[in-house]
Amino acid sequence: MDTESGSGCAERPLRRDAARNRELILATAAAVFAEHGLEAGYEEIARRAGIGVGTVYRRFPERAELVRALFESRIEEVVAIAERAAEQEDAFTGIACFLEQTLAHQVADRGLQEVMVGAISQDVHRMIGRERLGPILESLIERAQSDGTLRADVGATDLGLQLMVMSSMSIPAQPDLWRRYLALLLDGLRARPGQEPLPLVAPETEATYVLMCNLQRR
Amino acid sequence: MDTESGSGCAERPLRRDAARNRELILATAAAVFAEHGLEAGYEEIARRAGIGVGTVYRRFPERAELVRALFESRIEEVVAIAERAAEQEDAFTGIACFLEQTLAHQVADRGLQEVMVGAISQDVHRMIGRERLGPILESLIERAQSDGTLRADVGATDLGLQLMVMSSMSIPAQPDLWRRYLALLLDGLRARPGQEPLPLVAPETEATYVLMCNLQRR
């Protein structure tokens, strides 16, 4: 119990070369995941990093652990986007900003997109989705609705799902094709006099996560 | 050349048991594909049909062949939907009908959805997409636009992509959740005075197919 002078738990301080490799793996994995998604083989990461697969497995026996190490900070960026969006004078504009900026991040990094959707390690995703983003978005939505700018019958889960599908809308010739469909969506989201209410109700939070995972994997 | 009294090519008439099995495979594959998609293993089909895998491979060495045999008629249904939609008095309503009915089909049959997207055997998909559905939709769109009911800057590829992403919007608790988002989309598609034009341009037909395939596979 007292063998370590480290922080809290019994974490041995990792030998110099090992620490260097750990960073190397993280940096390489970031690139590989951004390009090929979270299911990229360890082989590919190892090859690009110029080290053996064994080394990658030793440091990150669980892929989820590697994913967490990589994306915890990236996800904070998204939370920051939401926070900034919530400060917008006009709540509808805030929503538009949030969607636009989050999409820009997700489209640029396939790994991030998959993380946000909970493709790997649901707990991380739930944590940010439910505990961090959820409240911010909900209050933004509520504000926009009482301002009469956002249609009254959409919820946070609706936005989440739309965000999720938009993030795949990108082709080499038009990498930001998603902007086109985001504009279309925003037009649909705007409150208008005499508007028919949407059919059905916004899906449950839990069900939304399940759907997102299914969309991703299949 | 004259050994067969069959139709056209030199197709040997298939032994009775083989013919029975062929039908059995088709029926079983229809169910399996509807449930698990086109990538379902032959193993699963064979097991459910109560026959050996070898039999399935012998009859359909190419998966694409099995897919074609199964979905050629299903796809005609979609074309028929489009034709009926084109007869609608109001062109915008026609578009709405087409989207709604096609989605209902696709959501009920994952295999059909994947075929429409060209996940297997691109040629079949292209054939129907480009040669059959394309013209019908395009004229419908044009009509709706000159009526001033559909916004002027959307194209057939835009609708195709939206259709494609909507078809995944379904959860056990709300199997027709897609109707909710279709309603939202239709609201966005409607022409309105003083509307900002959408950013970018509708994607090329070819690029659209590529994107659809990517969306599917990954």
Place this chain on the structure above:
DNA sequence: GGCGAAGCGGAAAACGTCTTCCGTTCCAGT
């Protein structure tokens, strides 16, 4: 510099699918 242990690389085992192959079974024509 020497020593013990942590760390490394990558060959090989384990695994999960997809595909083939061949001994046996069953049909159809005589």
Place this chain on the structure above:
DNA sequence: ACTGGAACGGAAGACGTTTTCCGCTTCGCC
């Protein structure tokens, strides 16, 4: 009924990944 060959089943082989394992290297403390 008999026979030739088409068709069957499913075990065995091929294949692409993922994961482990162990002989050798490197580090860091004495």
